[in-house]
Amino acid sequence: MRSSFSPRLMSHVRTIEQQVGSGREEPRHMFPQRAGSHLSAEQLGTPALAFVRSVCAIMSLDERVEDEVALMRKNLLRMVHCKEFSDAAVFREPCLSFVLRNFICTYCNDCCDLDVCRDADIQAKRWVCRSPACGMPYDRDVVEQRLMEEVQRAGAAFQLQDLRCRKCAQTASGHMGDRCACGGLLENTNAPPKHISKLQVFHNIAEHHSFELLRETVAWLLREGASE
Template sequence: QAFPIRAGSVTLADKEGEGAASHTSRSVALEFIKTVCHVLSLDTSVEDEVQRMRRALLAQVGHREFSSISTFESPGQSFVLPDLICNHCNSCRDVDLMRDPAVTSDYPDDNWHCNNCGIRHDLDKVELKLVEHVQRRSTRYQLQDLRCTKCHKVAKRSMSQRCSSCSGNLECDDSPEEFNNDMRIMARVAQFHEFHWLQEIVENAAM
């Protein structure tokens, strides 16, 4: 048993503190329980029954009802490429590169067709837009301000460890975790869509 790998798939190995050893049939069973119970719970008329079923099923796989690992999380990530313009008909739309079935089909020849005229998009231009996005994201992270966690003022001296006004700790506005998560998403996009140039740029930008 294994998790299906899609462009936006989030597996247990992607979650902090867990590795490839988490890919067991038991983990698959747990994710299945969480997903099915979450879908069934949308019907408020059977909410109590679903809660009892969820509690019993989680006990079968050795997890408590209110533990963090038993909490449902969206199984798919998302990255929307804005303003994708067709070279043939000038149709413009936003495309989710990790969820939109028009670009994530199992059959590559069926992907990347304009939903207005049916002509295939120029993938070199798509990749260029993504490369420019990564470069802007990397530049923004590197040039960001340090901010005091206490008074929230921007640090005047970038080499200081303490705020000059209140001696509070200084932290980046954009955390390394957020930046690395963005790079992981772009790496997944590059791998799934076989954008080799983008993959190289992401590898150089990642911390």
Template sequence: FSVQLLIELQRIGSTTIYGNLNKIILATKRWSLLDTRLYIKVILEHLQLKDLTSTICLELKSIYHCLWWFDDKNYCGFRIWSNTKGQIDDNIDNNDEEETIFDWNMIVYLPRVVQDYFETIMIGFARSIYDRLRDEYKEATSITQTNLPVKVLEYCRGLFTDELYQQLMSVTNQIERKLTKSDFDSTLPTPLSSTSPALEFVKSVCCLLFLLHDMHDDVMNLRRDLLKLLKLSEYSEMTTTNLSSLTSFVVPQLVCSNCNHYRDIDLYREINSTIDKDSDDEQYRQYQYTCNQCHTPYDQTVIEQYLINHLQTLVLENVLQDATCNKCHFVRNVYYKIYCDCGELYQNLHTTALLHNTCIILTQIASKHQMAALQQQIQFLNRLNHWNE
């Protein structure tokens, strides 16, 4: 059904940036706020006339200028209009003051000082580009080209070479000299193969800058020089993977008890809100995952029960898995047989690596959210399989 909706949007000429069961992000190619809202209004009216989409409640939530989109957990931009009710008033002109939105999940694992460096430098760079684009499209109503205008591109390259390059080289050098792996935030479930704050800072910066497709070569040269400063090869595997993409654990279609809004929650990547923010002792802090619509905390017992069921399913699959012959690849058809007819020893089809890695991830989640029942299950499996030895 969702795919058919996206196909219909594509058929009428809309460009879809991202879509899931809860929201769709479109590139309207219109700079004027009034034209953008009228364009969305026409699309919504068109979809209401279709039998397939007439029963869906679709509404306009917000409008952005200069949106830097990597994925639904990593994006930044300037929101020029927002309406929680989703009602479109055609009488309001483009006089709203823009709001800077910076939601870059890749940096939540980094020390606070590194996050501040990242936000200050990158928001300043994005703001400069946005101001230049606003001057360029001041009299324009629609945007026909997808790349940056020539004058704006020249300005960006000058800003990149004269200011941003020197700032990033200086900041990266300071982070490398003053911070180590032990400075990662211990309250967050740090990914298993975390490296160093300086390297993760470089990877996050380059990941954002690569969204400027017109400046790909400039960003590649910057990345090479930053990695050279850290004495690392630009082709190394550890320099190409971001922290937030190393580990993920998704709870699908979790329903909010207050507004019945449902969504997938990545327990490992999402930032959690602190209920008891006044407590300085980490032991007495409580963390909750909240609904992104009504901001009501999800029932933690429901999440814990899902994790326990998932863990027990993995254990059951591990116990009941097939045994195969390494030589002839036949599956064992008699349970008590140890050797195949060809004389080769039977071995399990899968190892316990998946179960072990899942236990490591769930241990960090359970420890942070004080899930006692889940912790007991994991401790039992660790003792049973001698994983702590």
């Protein structure tokens, strides 16, 4: 069975390449644009490449077929003209997630966790209660308020974090200035790129669902972060 797997995958990849191509010609072939989307066009590549990356990532979870999968991956990547060790060959989660915990419906008091980036109803802009007996719309202002609180928490965590000395690696809190006692330069322990990509998700959520206040707040924080 294992031996017939690789040729079959190759024929699937060939079909995708022939019928979908670059994935940019027809809207139905394009990568979906979701609030959690965060990969660049280069990182996404073609649909055939995305298929190869996903299949190989799933199959590599089974350590017993490690060598076979490594070889298959190499061959499939060559088929889609992607270098084995290039950035585009790396599998990345295509859609980030953001979960609003314990969100309460103001009509029925039902309490649930909402994945704002991945939930299918929310993606379709249907903010409605999950309880089958209820189904009433959620109050958009309440949703936006909860998201604002999350952004403020993320922003505060960034500002309150410790600084670490580049030279002696000691952390310094409540410091004055940007230098350690040893003369080394202090830097944030939570590197800005990670923080910024988290804010970027909130920015996408705000744009996707037209939360104006959230969008402005995040845009301001992103500008602040970029100027540091």
